[in-house]
Amino acid sequence: xxxxxxxxxxxxxxxxxxxxxxxxxxxxxxxxxxxxxxxxxxxxxxxxxxxxxxxxxxxxxxxx
Amino acid sequence: xxxxxxxxxxxxxxxxxxxxxxxxxxxxxxxxxxxxxxxxxxxxxxxxxxxxxxxxxxxxxxxxxxxxxxxxxxxxxxxxxxxxxxxxxxxxxxxxxxxxxxxxxxxxxxxxxxxxxxxxxxxxxxxxxxxxxxxxxxxxxxxxxxxxxxxxxxxxxxxxxxxxxxxxxxxxxxxxxxxxxxxxxxxxxxxxxxxxxxxxxxxxxxxxxxxxxxxxxxxxxxxxxxxxxxxxxxxxxxxxxxxxxxxxxxxxxxxxxxxxxxxxxxxxxxxxxxxxxxxxxxxxxxxxxxxxxxxxxxxxxxxxxxxxxxx
Numbered sequence: 001x002x003x004x005x006x007x008x009x010x011x012x013x014x015x016x017x018x019x020x021x022x023x024x025x026x027x028x029x030x031x032x033x034x035x036x037x038x039x040x041x042x043x044x045x046x047x048x049x050x051x052x053x054x055x056x057x058x059x060x061x062x063x064x
Numbered sequence: 065x066x067x068x069x070x071x072x073x074x075x076x077x078x079x080x081x082x083x084x085x086x087x088x089x090x091x092x093x094x095x096x097x098x099x100x101x102x103x104x105x106x107x108x109x110x111x112x113x114x115x116x117x118x119x120x121x122x123x124x125x126x127x128x129x130x131x132x133x134x135x136x137x138x139x140x141x142x143x144x145x146x147x148x149x150x151x152x153x154x155x156x157x158x159x160x161x162x163x164x165x166x167x168x169x170x171x172x173x174x175x176x177x178x179x180x181x182x183x184x185x186x187x188x189x190x191x192x193x194x195x196x197x198x199x200x201x202x203x204x205x206x207x208x209x210x211x212x213x214x215x216x217x218x219x220x221x222x223x224x225x226x227x228x229x230x231x232x233x234x235x236x237x238x239x240x241x242x243x244x245x246x247x248x249x250x251x252x253x254x255x256x257x258x259x260x261x262x263x264x265x266x267x268x269x270x271x272x273x274x275x276x277x278x279x280x281x282x283x284x285x286x287x288x289x290x291x292x293x294x295x296x297x298x299x300x301x302x303x304x305x306x307x308x309x310x311x312x313x314x315x316x317x318x319x320x321x322x323x324x325x326x327x328x329x330x331x332x333x334x335x336x337x338x339x340x341x342x343x344x345x346x347x348x349x350x351x352x353x354x355x356x357x358x359x360x361x362x363x364x365x366x367x368x369x370x371x372x373x374x375x
Contacts, residue, residue, distance in 0.1 A: 008297075030317050030318065030321050031321065032281075032282075032283060032317050032320050032321050033282065033283070033317050034283075034286075035089070035283060035286050035287050035290060037290070041086075041088070042088035042089065042098070042287060042290055042291065043087075043088060044087050044088065044089050044090040044095060045090055046090065047078065047087075058286065058290070058295070058297075060133060060282055060285075060286055
């Protein structure tokens with residue numbers, strides 16, 4: 001599973017399925033500050049990602 | 065794998081709580097699809113505008129548009145919700161603070177959005193109003209950049225609103241911003257700003273400020289923009305990090321995750337205070353002795369800052 005982090009860097013994680021909530025926790029990212037797209041589509045925190053999914057974590061840019 | 069239905073909670077279908085579309089967000093205990101999230105956000109803003117009497121027939125609204133996520137969502141929502149036939153006009157005002165490598169991109173986003181929505185757009189710069197861009201104003205004291213910028217930008221927006229004869233200044237503060245402000249005002253001991261409701265326009269002749277997104281969380285704003293196709297990956301302001309607000313934002317986000325409802329409780333506390341605490345006359349906002357702007361003391365913070373910089 002490929003994960004695009006808020007700073008736009010990419011990480012490849014093991015393929016085992018896990019919820020978005022678990023994934024965020026594993027990465028040390030707070031759910032309240034981000035939205036998550038799985039394969040380009042927004043998904044709730046209890047959706048599951050794994051396999052060859054691409055998960056993009058989008059964080060709010062502050063300032064301005 | 066993405067095409068499969070894969071949810072883990074009590075809703076085995078992963079559908080929206082209100083229809084058969086796939087859910088995109090868990091929001092306030094409800095599972096919402098894209099369409100229902102957009103409707104939920106717009107309905108809540110509409111209700112807030114109506115219940116608080118934010119907009120009246122004949123209003124000329126100056127919308128503070130930075131080009132960032134909140135103000136973009138604000139303009140999108142307002143352009144959809146404003147009552148037709150009530151002669152309410154929208155003008156977007158963008159302040160170009162003069163932050164190299166940052167503001168150019170958001171300014172471009174603001175220009176593109178207003179053009180697309182057919183909304184009049186005015187740009188005012190720190191260089192014109194205060195004589196120097198922010199980068200020059202804070203040279204050697206970058207750690208104060210965010211604080212200084214916030215104060216001067218508010219002043220610049222007031223000037224812009226007055227210039228176009230606006231009856232209200234509309235800002236994109238969301239529920240998270242508002243909760244952060246409550247805590248910041250408490251920590252600074254600024255009871256006046258904690259309690260005074262700037263939507264009243266008191267003391268005259270200040271332009272009332274309204275915040276239609278104050279009931280919408282940061283996450284909801286972001287999801288709304290993403291769904292409507294207006295999410296743009298904009299840079300982080302270079303002055304954003306060292307400010308007190310950043311620390312409070314982090315702290316409150318952590319509290320909200322561990323203790324859901326913290327944000328709402330803070331906002332309710334402020335509302336209770338506003339309803340029950342009357343400021344003595346000397347504690348209320350008044351006209352700055354130097355510039356006539358809104359101030360909690362004899363001299364407003366903008367004038368204090370400019371004076372300390374020799375401007």
